[in-house]
Amino acid sequence: MTLVLGAIADDFTGATDLANNLVRGGMRCVQVIGVPDTPADLSDVDAVVVALKSRSCPADDAVRDSLAALAWLREQGARQIFFK
Incomplete structure (x- = not known):
């Protein structure tokens, strides 16, 4: 698993801003709305x-x-957690 960073944002706008900056910095990023009910395929x-x-x-x-x-x-294997 390649998941390096897991981030928790307190609103949608902040989450989108953070995801955008991570992508601009070269990271492959996924944004989810709310906590998913099931594990996700985050291998890439x-x-x-x-x-x-x-x-x-x-x-x-x-x-x-x-x-x-x-x-x-x-549970998804995030090695670092960031709260925004």
Whole structure:
């Protein structure tokens, strides 16, 4: 597996900006909306950005969703995690 970076963004716009910068920097990047329900085939991907709505939801939901995104990224083999 080549997944180097897993990123958790607190909104769609920030996730898109980050994914764009990663691609411009030469990384193969995928952006997902919310935490996927299943594992993904990320064999040809360097980075995954998970877009959440955690900026605009209650704090308890934001923490729950962020931790779920973290767990999913770890399950996918992300070696580094970045929270934006």
